[in-house]
Amino acid sequence: MNQKFFVANWKSNKTTTETIQWFESISNFIHSTSSGQEFQISNSTIIICPSFSLLSELKLLIAHYHLPFLLGTQDISPFGEGAYTGEVNSKHIKEFAEYVIVGHSERRKHFGEDEEMVYKKIEQALKNSLTPILCVSDIHQLDHYSLDASKIIIAYEPIFAIGSGNPDTPENANNVACQLKEKAMKASVLYGGSVNSQNVQSFLNTSDIDGVLVGSASLNPHEFATILSYA
Numbered sequence: 001m002n003q004k005f006f007v008a009n010w011k012s013n014k015t016t017t018e019t020i021q022w023f024e025s026i027s028n029f030i031h032s033t034s035s036g037q038e039f040q041i042s043n044s045t046i047i048i049c050p051s052f053s054l055l056s057e058l059k060l061l062i063a064h065y066h067l068p069f070l071l072g073t074q075d076i077s078p079f080g081e082g083a084y085t086g087e088v089n090s091k092h093i094k095e096f097a098e099y100v101i102v103g104h105s106e107r108r109k110h111f112g113e114d115e116e117m118v119y120k121k122i123e124q125a126l127k128n129s130l131t132p133i134l135c136v137s138d139i140h141q142l143d144h145y146s147l148d149a150s151k152i153i154i155a156y157e158p159i160f161a162i163g164s165g166n167p168d169t170p171e172n173a174n175n176v177a178c179q180l181k182e183k184a185m186k187a188s189v190l191y192g193g194s195v196n197s198q199n200v201q202s203f204l205n206t207s208d209i210d211g212v213l214v215g216s217a218s219l220n221p222h223e224f225a226t227i228l229s230y231a
């Protein structure tokens, strides 16, 4: 299997206490499976995207439990440093994380983010060598960007599938991934939308899907560890 990405999007969930519990549990699952053998997470990139306020705690917990996890954020300021009250910019993020989700449909819906805003966020991410994970809900959304596709990851997330328990079919998701790759040469393409431990393999077994972006199923450590068992 080629290198696969497993991205956990925690959205606006988890307190510090809940985060500590999640790490205790997932560490147990990963370091001591029932057979007594460690999980083989070979050739996969696992990225956890918590709220900004949890980044520092996650960095410590990942080191403490020796987990092969990288960090990402769920958003980024469209501006650099300066007088932008409330914003978290790419320099702040770079202290903790290597990836940033941009253009998630929940940000487009609840915060009115348009393509221009998303584009600015991508530019800011790239300025500080963060890898943007650009979420699109259809192939045409990519037409708005002229990007160096080798520096970004694209996540195909059909809106009907997000948080609904009703994922796209692996066949259709693979077809879209294939078309996205034709438009954005070299970019890795992930699928997101109601991915869980039951269906993850069907997406990973396709020819053009390079990984998964997991929302609600990543909140439960047992469920997420089971998803990672396909890494």
Ligand code: PGA
Pocket (backbone or CB within 6 Å): 009, 157, 161, 162, 163, 164, 165, 192, 193, 194, 195, 213, 214, 215, 216, 217
């Ligand atoms: P879901 O969310 O897995 O809960 O559907 C995915 C996402 O919004 O990234």
